Amino acid sequence: MHGPAALQLTLDGRLRHLLTTEGLPKSLITELLDTAETFLSSQGQPVKKVPLLRGKTVVNLFFENSTRTRTTFDIAAHRLSADVVTLDIRTSSASKGETLFDTLKNLEAMQADLFVVRHSAGGAPFFIADRVTPNIAVINAGDGTHAHPTQALLDLMTIRKHKGDPAQLSVAIIGDLKHSRVARSLIHGLRGMGCPDIRAIGPGTLLPGDLEHLAVRTFHRIEDGLKDVDVVVLLRLQKERMTAALLPSEREFFNLYGMTESRLQLAKDNAIVMHPGPINRGVEIANEVADGQQAVILDQVTNGIAIRMAVMAMTLSTQQDDHS
C-alpha cells in the first residue's frame, strides 16, 4: 500500500490509527464490524459499560464544530470506561495563534492515549498521526471533504446487518457526493468489502470528478440509477450549495432527487434507506419514507456508538501490544 493510508496500519497489518477507509483490507473491516457487534446487547443496543479502556485518556480534538459526531465518540469512550477530555480548539489555542503542531505537542505531554480529530482541512489527521509519539492512536472523525471513516464503518455495519454481505449488493448514493466525506469513505469501504455495484446519483454540479476511477457508475436521472438496488444512501444537502449556484433550490432538488415512496419502489423490495443525518425532510427525503419501514436511519445512530467503541478498542489494543 502507498499513500497516507499506509500510516494507519502497523507493519504486520494491524490497525494503529483509523484515518481512512481507503485501502483498508476486507479482513480489518470485517474484524471492526464483528467487534462492534459484540458491543451490542441482545436487544441490539450498545452495552452500557465495559472496563476495556479503564485508565486510558481519550482526547476529542474538534477543530470544526460537530455536536452529533462528538457526542457519539463521547458516549463510546465512556462506555469503554475511558476518561474523556473534549477540546473545542476553535475557541481555544487556534484562535490564540498556536499552530496545530504545537497544540499537538502540548496534548502529548499531557499523557493522552487516543486523539479523536475533526478538522476542516483534508489530511489534518494524517498530519497529526504522522507526528504523534508512537503510543498515541489517532481516529479521524472527519477531515474536510476527504474522509469520515467511522461513519462509513457504521454504514457498512448497518448494511451487513440488514442486507448481508456487501459483495452481493447494489448500493446507490444520492445527492451531494462532491462535498461529502461520508460518501467518499463509504465508497472506499464498499469497494474494500467487494461491493460490485456502486452508483452515484445527482446533478453534474454535485458529483466529484473521480467516480469513474473508483468504479462508481454515475446517473443524473434517479429513475435510472435506483433500479433494483438493495441499499439507498441519501446525503445531507447543505444550504451553501444553493448560494454557490450549484443548485437552483431545495424544491428542485427534491423534485429531481428526493426519496419518495414511488421512487423507492424502483429499488428492490425491502431495500433499505440510509442517511447520515441530520435529515432534511422534504429535501432529500419525503416524510413517508423517513418514517417508513424501510428507513434504518436511527439504527445507524445506534450502530455508530458500537463502531466507535470498536475502533477505539482495536486501535488502543494495537498500541498496548506494541508498547507494553
Next chain:
Amino acid sequence: MSVIIRNITIISPGSPVHEKTDIGIAQGVFVDPQTLPGGKEIDGQSSWLIPGLIDCRVNLREPGLEHKGTIASETKAAVAGGVTSVVATPATDPIVDSPADVRLVLERAGASGHCRVLPTAMLTQSGEGAQLSEMAALVDAGCVALSQGNRPFRSRKIEFNALKYAQSLGIRVILDSESRDFAGGCAHAGRIGTGLGLSLNSPLSETLGLGADLDLVEATGVAAHFSRITSKNSVERIRKAKAEGLNITCDVTLAHLVYSESAIANLDPNFHLERPLRTEDDRLALISGIADGTIDLIVSDHSPHETGAKLAPFPETEQGMSIAEGIIQLLMQLDKKSELPFEISLTAMTARAGQFINRGDLGAIQYGNSADCVLINPNQTTEFDDSNWLSAGRNSPLIGATLPGRILGTWISGRHIAGR
C-alpha cells in the same frame, strides 16, 4: 587575470558541441585561448563546460522576508544549481514597486549576492492592481521587466492601461494568467486532489485568464511574457497565438516538468505550490512545449520558506518549493530519463533567457561574451542532504535525493565562484 580551461566539451546553444577543446577567459570575457600569453590553467578532465544558467523567476525573499531566505543564502543555493544570473521577483516586503526598492535590492545583491541579480518590479503601486507604478523610473533603476505577480488587477480595464503604457515605453511585462473567479484551491482538480478531499484548482483558472490576457496583449501590442503555465491547454493556446504572430514568450517551472499531481498523494507540503502540479498528460505537453520552442524558458520559481510555514496540514501550508540548488541536476535527470534532451533544456535556461533579459552577452559561450560558465561532470552525482543544503528554505523534495551531474567550478564574469 586570465585562465585557460583545457580538455573540456563545450555545450553551448547555437554552436555545435566541441569535444576535447580549450577556452580562455580574460578581462571577464571568453577569449580564444591561443591569443593568451599564458596564465593559470585548469584541467577540465573531459567534463562539460556550459553557459551559466539564467533563472528568470526566483524569490530571494530579501528585503523583509529574511526568515525565509536572504539574497546571500538563495544566490549561493542558485550557484550550486548551475545558475549565474537570477531574475528576482518583486514579492518581498515591502513589495518592489519604487526605484528606491529596486536600488535597495541591487545594493544588497552587490554586497552579499553570489551571482548576478536582475530585479523586476510591480506594474502597479503596492501591487494593488489599481494605480500604475512609475514604470520608466523602475526600468531606469535596473528592472528587466515588470509584473503583477500573482496579484490581480482591479479590472481588465486597468490591466489594459498598464499594458498599453508599458508598450508605449517599450517595457516587457510578465503576466501570471489567472481568472479571479476560478482562482484558489491547493490541488489540481483531478483524481488525486479530489480523492484527498483537497480544495481544487481547475485548469480553467489559467486558460480563462490566459484567453483574456492574450486579447489584451494583442490589443495593446505589448511585449508580454506568460509565466508559469501549467496545462496542456495553455501550451496549445500559446502555440496558436505565436503562430498568429503575437509578440509573446512564456515559461514553465522546473517542478512542473519534473513532477505531476501524483507527487501530492502523500500530502507532502513541499509539493503545495502556487500553481498546482497537474496531470502526467499536462507534464508531457509542457515538456513538448519546451522541445518545440512554444515554451521559451524554464524557471525555478524557487520559493524558500521557514520550517514553520510547511509544518501544518497540506492545505494550510504556505506555497512553494526550494529547488534552485538542484536545477542543473534536475535537467540532467530529465535527460537521463529520455524525457527532455539536455541541450534543449539548457537553451531554455541560457540563450533564450539571455534574449529575454536583453543580455546578448549572456547565455552562450562565445568569444567576447561575458565569461559566465559552469564546469560539470555528467558522470558524477550530487547528493543533497541536510548537512550540505545551502538554501535557507528546507522545503524541498531534493533533500535526501541523489541526482546526476556534479558541478566542478563556476565562473561569473570570469571570476571563479565557490560552489557547494
